[in-house]
Amino acid sequence: MKRSSGILLHISSLPGDEGIGSMGKDAFEFVDFLAQTKQKIWQILPLGPVGYGNSPYQCYSAFAGNPMFIDVQLLVTDRLIVKDSLTDQHYKTKRVEFEKVEEWKMVLFREAFASFQKNFDRYKGEYVTFMSHNSWWLDDYALFRSLKTKNKETVWNTWEKKLVTRDKQTLQEAFKELHAEIDFHRFLQFIFFRQWYKLKTYANQKGIRIIGDIPLYVSMDSVDVWANQDIFLLDKDSKPTQVGGVPPDYFSETGQLWGNPVFDWERVAERDFDWWLARIHFNLRMFDQVRVDHFRGLESFWAVDAEEETAIIGEWLPAKGYELFRKLKEQIGNLEVIAEDLGVITPEVEKLRDDFGLPGMKILQFAFCTDQTNMDLPHNYTSNFIVYTGTHDNDTSLGWFNSIGKKERKFLHKYIPGSGKQFVRNFIEQAWASAAHTAIIPMQDVLGLDTDARMNTPGIAAGNWDWRFTWPQIRQNHKVFLKKITEKYNR
Numbered sequence: 313m314k315r316s317s318g319i320l321l322h323i324s325s326l327p328g329d330e331g332i333g334s335m336g337k338d339a340f341e342f343v344d345f346l347a348q349t350k351q352k353i354w355q356i357l358p359l360g361p362v363g364y365g366n367s368p369y370q371c372y373s374a375f376a377g378n379p380m381f382i383d384v385q386l387l388v389t390d391r392l393i394v395k396d397s398l399t400d401q402h403y404k405t406k407r408v409e410f411e412k413v414e415e416w417k418m419v420l421f422r423e424a425f426a427s428f429q430k431n432f433d434r435y436k437g438e439y440v441t442f443m444s445h446n447s448w449w450l451d452d453y454a455l456f457r458s459l460k461t462k463n464k465e466t467v468w469n470t471w472e473k474k475l476v477t478r479d480k481q482t483l484q485e486a487f488k489e490l491h492a493e494i495d496f497h498r499f500l501q502f503i504f505f506r507q508w509y510k511l512k513t514y515a516n517q518k519g520i521r522i523i524g525d526i527p528l529y530v531s532m533d534s535v536d537v538w539a540n541q542d543i544f545l546l547d548k549d550s551k552p553t554q555v556g557g558v559p560p561d562y563f564s565e566t567g568q569l570w571g572n573p574v575f576d577w578e579r580v581a582e583r584d585f586d587w588w589l590a591r592i593h594f595n596l597r598m599f600d601q602v603r604v605d606h607f608r609g610l611e612s613f614w615a616v617d618a619e620e621e622t623a624i625i626g627e628w629l630p631a632k633g634y635e636l637f638r639k640l641k642e643q644i645g646n647l648e649v650i651a652e653d654l655g656v657i658t659p660e661v662e663k664l665r666d667d668f669g670l671p672g673m674k675i676l677q678f679a680f681c682t683d684q685t686n687m688d689l690p691h692n693y694t695s696n697f698i699v700y701t702g703t704h705d706n707d708t709s710l711g712w713f714n715s716i717g718k719k720e721r722k723f724l725h726k727y728i729p730g731s732g733k734q735f736v737r738n739f740i741e742q743a744w745a746s747a748a749h750t751a752i753i754p755m756q757d758v759l760g761l762d763t764d765a766r767m768n769t770p771g772i773a774a775g776n777w778d779w780r781f782t783w784p785q786i787r788q789n790h791k792v793f794l795k796k797i798t799e800k801y802n803r
Contacts, residue, residue, distance in 0.1 A: 313671075313696075313749045317803040318353025318523075319346060320704065321755040322368065322767070323381050324408055325780050331403030331413035333780060335507040336383030340514055345786065347518040349794035350803070354515060355523040355603070355752055357704060359508075361457075363533055366410045366777050367768075369605065370531040370572075372457065374591050375449040377504035380413060384420050386507060391431075392424035408778040425499050435502075442502050449590075454497035455483070456535035458490040468538045469550040476550050478539070508598070516600070523650065524599030526591065528606040528613075529556045529572035537573055540587055543580050544573040545615075554615040557623035558606075561655055564771045567614075567623030574615050577632045585636050592640060596648060607651040607670075610636065611661045637668045650698060654678075671750070674699045676743055677712050680724040689727075690746035699748040701739055701757050704767040708756040709736050711763030733760035737793060744801040751803060758794065759785050 326333025326342060333339070346354055360371030361378045371378075387393045397420055403413065428435060443450070456468070463471050474482040487494065515522055530536045532552060537544055545553045552573040559567045580588060595602045604610065610633025616626040641647060651665040653672040665672055674697045679688035687693060701709045713735055716724070730738045736757055743751040756765045759781060768776040797803075 315749055315801070315803045316352040316521075317744060317751040317798055318351045318355060318520075319755055319758060320355040320700070320752050321781075322357040322704070322777075323359065324368075324777065325755065325767070327780060327782050329404045330384060331405055331416070332380050332408045332410070334381050334383035335511045336385050338783075339383075339511050341783075343511075343515045343518055343520055345791075346515075346520050349791050350798040351794065352519060352803075353521050353523060353750065353752060356525065358525045358527055359598075362410075362777075363531055365773055366408075368525075368777065369527045369570075371527075372460075372531065372534050373449070373453045374526075374530050374534070374536045375446075375594055376453050376501055376535075377508060379421065379500040379504060380410075380417060382417070382421070382500070382503055382507060384417065387420065387424050387503070392427045392503075393420055397423060406780060406782070408780060410778070421500060422496070424503070425496050428499055438506070439502055442505065443498070446501070446505075449594075450498055450501055451494075452539045453501070453535045454494040455487060455490065456538060457497045458493040459486060461493060462490065467533045469532075476538075478541075512598070521600035524595050524602045526595050526602050526604050528604065528609045529570065529574070532571065532573050536587070543576055543583065543587060545576050546573060552618045555618050556609070556613060557616050557626065558614050558655055559623060559626060564623075566771075567626075568770055569616060569620070569623040574613060574629075575631070577630070581632050581635060585632075585639055588636055589640060589643070592649070593644075596644070601648040601650060603650040603652055605652050606655075607633075607653050607665070608655060608657060608661045611658070611664045633664055634667075637664070641668065669696070671696045671698055673697065673703075674746075674748060675702060675706065676700065676739060677702045677706050677709065680716075680720050680727070683723070690742060690748070693746075693748065695747050695749045697748040698750040698752055699743045699746050700751075701743055701753045704754065705770050706754075707763055707766050708754070708761050709739050710757075710760055711766060713739075714762070736760045741797050741801075744797045744803060751801075755781055758790055 321342070323335065323339065324333045326338045328334055328336065328338040343354065358368040358371060359377050359381065360368065360373055361376050362368055363370050363372055384393065384398060388395050388398065459471065459475065469476055475486065512522055541550060547553050554574050555570065556572045556574050557567055557569040561567065610631050612628045612630050614623065614626045615629045616623050637647065647668055647670060649670050651670040651672050653661060653665055654675065674688050674693055676688065676699065679686050685692065690699070702712065706712065707715065710733065728735065728738045728742055740753055740757060743753065765779050767779050
């Protein structure tokens, strides 16, 4: 791969006056910013519709898009809503106010849907094509969301028994009863993907590749588990017997207990990996490259009894990632997949990554806690990696620098001098100078921001995912610096 660099920024963190980042003009302007500073990559987090806690890693679907990213100004341009409908909103917020935004946007989406139905002929060809390509996942998703509304947003395994077990006749009756709401959810997905592909096309035309993100697990409260119960370890009441997480690590001394149901890999294989292959194919159409979050779980995964309160007690169980990737490689050849190989990594995980030529990840913030043999130090890794100062799960680099102990700071200064924002620039430059073929930094580090701009703190359920930047925060010197180091280090 050619040397390249880019920025990690989720759609929700974009500026704008819709209370949350969207796929409108600010997204296009961010692409322009990337192009102006010679960046070639925009990495984002999962784009699915979020559930409780607003985490993009806990979505109602592995395929659907989050309607909150739909840009309402573009709905005005498309004559689906009238401009006067927007006059009551004042959403130039520094943080995403998820509930307020959803309440406001859903009213506008209902208006847009009514207009869409009245003027269907204008969209008919496009919509029919969209449905022919997506009904295989969208029909279940639209029914699932409609049933959730009917059942007061409760988890699907608490619904009427025949719905839980997906009795065929009961599902047909539900489709008839809820057809209007089902059509509304189909419409939202039609608009989401219409806006997404316009943005992606623009980015690609500007020489920007978009890296998406596939979480290893899906939320228990998702259409994927409801519609594919046989590929998850569930009991007779459709409750997980074991859940996913990681044992104690850098982020938490009690481990991380995610609560997601884990896969029954024997059954996944019996089904010829159909759900997993569909998921990866779908994402590789949406993005130019995808990162598989918690990649090590495709070799073996930490399974915790569903009754446990922490992830300390669990067991490593084997997965079938090797067979999955072999089949995928037979189908598409070159795998545009990044392995998020952080945490407890074994030789078997490295073999899975390397046998398929997948780039791994290096995190500079992890490089200075031991000694000169640390594998995250640039002199210890080869080119088939993506180096990050930190990810969405880390503190900002300035916040991290301010929080480390004397011993780590002393070792750090052997490699990287400075303090404050000057340190952050030196830190970024270290990533750009490395042998890794790709270097990526969070937008927070571009701006030299402190801990209050952190995106996520693992293990803490509330107060995450709501950070946004504003255009005035980007100064000319930020652009000059990025462009200069990108040219200097041949990225």
